[in-house]
Amino acid sequence: MPTPHNNAKKGDIAETVIMPGDPLRAKFIAENYLENPVCYNEVRGMLGYTGTYKGVRISVQGSGMGIPSMSIYSWELFNEYDVKNIIRTGTAGAISDNVNLRDIIVAMSASTNSAYASQYRLPGTYAPTASWKLLSESVKIAEKKNVVCHVGNILSSDTFYDDSDSLAQWQKMGVLGIEMETAGLYMNASRTGKNALCILTVSDCPLRNLSTTAEERQTSFRDMMEIALETAVNI
Numbered sequence: 001m002p003t004p005h006n007n008a009k010k011g012d013i014a015e016t017v018i019m020p021g022d023p024l025r026a027k028f029i030a031e032n033y034l035e036n037p038v039c040y041n042e043v044r045g046m047l048g049y050t051g052t053y054k055g056v057r058i059s060v061q062g063s064g065m066g067i068p069s070m071s072i073y074s075w076e077l078f079n080e081y082d083v084k085n086i087i088r089t090g091t092a093g094a095i096s097d098n099v100n101l102r103d104i105i106v107a108m109s110a111s112t113n114s115a116y117a118s119q120y121r122l123p124g125t126y127a128p129t130a131s132w133k134l135l136s137e138s139v140k141i142a143e144k145k146n147v148v149c150h151v152g153n154i155l156s157s158d159t160f161y162d163d164s165d166s167l168a169q170w171q172k173m174g175v176l177g178i179e180m181e182t183a184g185l186y187m188n189a190s191r192t193g194k195n196a197l198c199i200l201t202v203s204d205c206p207l208r209n210l211s212t213t214a215e216e217r218q219t220s221f222r223d224m225m226e227i228a229l230e231t232a233v234n235i
């Protein structure tokens with residue numbers, strides 16, 4: 001059944017979905033990595049495709065920016081389309097001094113300043129966490145590829161332009177990098193008993209005023225995509 005945000009019919013979407021934030025990245029991945037990709041969604045330009053990679057059926061769909069957008073699409077994929085695994089591929093700003101431009105971060109957990117968890121009415125602080133199966137497989141693949149890969153806690157922030165100068169506080173707590181979607185994805189996966197993982201390439205260092213060029217982003221993007229696709233076919 002199509003949803004208000006997704007035209008796909010049941011069965012159009014594979015068990016494993018790779019989700020970049022940018023729908024045009026989804027189109028690029030489908031056209032450059034998947035065999036026989038078929039577009040299943042164009043609603044709001046949030047493109048989604050299903051094809052095969054090394055003989056395994058895989059989908060790729062944009063998530064949009066921020067926890068609200070990511071959580072709408074991932075909720076529907078898990079609950080309405082029987083998707084079992086979602087691997088987010090995105091960009092992050094470095095927070096830790098040990099993380100540099102173009103490095104890869106695999107998000108073991110995602111701290112957040114979002115109120116998303118309040119809907120669960122938990123008597124404490126929830127810790128959004130990756131699926132061990134996806135996490136361990138992706139790290140094995142990254143090590144085999146000799147890619148610099150940091151595994152740990154990230155911050156999923158509700159703000160890109162932020163007035164509070166709080167990054168140094170998160171840095172003190174060992175947080176590796178900042179992005180805007182993963183905590184919502186991990187909570188949706190936990191709530192539905194499904195699997196999720198987020199792999200990020202570092203596009204900028206807000207505390208050091210550094211950013212990558214579009215050309216530099218392309219190489220680390222390729223490493224990240226290959227780690228995500230290999231993880232998808234090995235699980």
Ligand code: HPA
Nearest residue numbers: 091092093178179180206
């Ligand atoms: N802040 C939030 N999200 C991001 C950033 C950032 O600096 N870089 C890439 N995604």
